[in-house]
Amino acid sequence: MHGVDVTPRVWDRILSVRSGQACACCGRFTAAERAALELYGPVARRDLGPVTVAQIGQSLDGRVATASGDARDVSGPDGLAHLHRLRALVDGVVIGVRTALHDHPRLTVRLCSGPNPARIVIDPCGRLPDEATVLAAGGARRIVVQGVDRPRPLGVEILHLPLRDRRMDPAQILTGLRDMGLGSLLIEGGGLTIGGFLEAGLLDRLQVSVAPLIIGAGPQGLTSRAPVQHLSDALRPETRFFGLGSDIVFDCALGPQASRAMLPVHKRDGLGPITAVS
Numbered sequence: 001m002h003g004v005d006v007t008p009r010v011w012d013r014i015l016s017v018r019s020g021q022a023c024a025c026c027g028r029f030t031a032a033e034r035a036a037l038e039l040y041g042p043v044a045r046r047d048l049g050p051v052t053v054a055q056i057g058q059s060l061d062g063r064v065a066t067a068s069g070d071a072r073d074v075s076g077p078d079g080l081a082h083l084h085r086l087r088a089l090v091d092g093v094v095i096g097v098r099t100a101l102h103d104h105p106r107l108t109v110r111l112c113s114g115p116n117p118a119r120i121v122i123d124p125c126g127r128l129p130d131e132a133t134v135l136a137a138g139g140a141r142r143i144v145v146q147g148v149d150r151p152r153p154l155g156v157e158i159l160h161l162p163l164r165d166r167r168m169d170p171a172q173i174l175t176g177l178r179d180m181g182l183g184s185l186l187i188e189g190g191g192l193t194i195g196g197f198l199e200a201g202l203l204d205r206l207q208v209s210v211a212p213l214i215i216g217a218g219p220q221g222l223t224s225r226a227p228v229q230h231l232s233d234a235l236r237p238e239t240r241f242f243g244l245g246s247d248i249v250f251d252c253a254l255g256p257q258a259s260r261a262m263l264p265v266h267k268r269d270g271l272g273p274i275t276a277v278s
């Protein structure tokens with residue numbers, strides 16, 4: 001069994017795929033490097049159009065933070081590096097305002113090489129303070145998606161959208177961001193924000209990274225506003241899983257575009273739709 005090994009040479013290749021200068025399928029790589037190409041290639045590719053991918057890091061019991069709000073390092077070190085790699089492969093990272101207020105994330109790429117994405121916060125009612133970490137200047141674009149008239153600091157762009165029952169249509173958010181020149185997007189959380197895009201059928205991929213710890217209580221990973229009543233109605237996406245070292249990633253293809261973007265997966269032991277890569 002081989003885990004994912006993101007060596008410098010395979011990461012260079014993946015960044016070249018992102019910039020359209022190389023393909024993700026050719027070359028001499030080890031099985032573990034090839035697993036890295038299979039995991040990151042579908043997000044890096046630009047030839048099939050922009051990709052919308054969501055990633056959530058959670059514990060064995062499905063929590064993304066403690067009940068008191070401590071969300072630091074739910075993911076292990078390899079899960080964190082994975083998140084930074086995803087950031088480096090997209091044009092923009094989207095979070096909900098609750099994550100911005102709880103975690104004070106920078107949303108920069110620090111654990112691998114690659115460009116910093118635009119930082120986007122969905123803040124319908126203007127709760128995010130001007131001095132929020134995520135709005136700090138630092139080279140990357142900063143965008144607030146809001147439904148109220150609220151000025152923002154110089155350099156922070158506003159995507160103004162209509163509110164209905166305090167909600168904005170995720171499809172309008174996506175279209176608005178694309179109209180602002182952003183292509184591939186990472187929806188980084190929290191669960192409410194990811195759930196909105198998932199239920200609207202707007203995600204091409206969903207990645208759930210599971211770390212081996214049990215928290216016992218606290219916010220759930222994915223949260224649906226309209227959960228199914230019967231297991232027969234549950235969403236069962238085509239899923240591959242990858243061993244990163246400290247964490248396991250479930251990589252789910254949700255749209256037709258995502259299935260096409262999947263690179264050839266090593267066929268092993270006649271496994272079905274879930275294929276063990278590590």
Ligand SMILES: NC(=O)c1ccc[n+]([C@@H]2O[C@H](COP(=O)([O-])OP(=O)(O)OC[C@H]3O[C@@H](n4cnc5c(N)ncnc54)[C@H](OP(=O)(O)O)[C@@H]3O)[C@@H](O)[C@H]2O)c1
Pocket residue numbers: 055056057058064065069070071074075095096097098099100102103122123124125127166167168169170188189190191192193194196219223
């Ligand atoms: N482990 C991880 O991977 C990870 C990642 C991110 C966050 N987290 C944790 O997750 C928790 C926060 O997540 P959460 O699910 O509670 O909240 P969240 O998704 O961060 O933010 C939700 C809020 O964003 C706004 N929002 C999002 N989509 C919207 C839409 N379509 N229309 C209107 N408003 C929208 C709303 O703001 P209003 O409330 O103003 O209406 C909504 O309540 C924190 O504990 C954080 O530490 C963990």
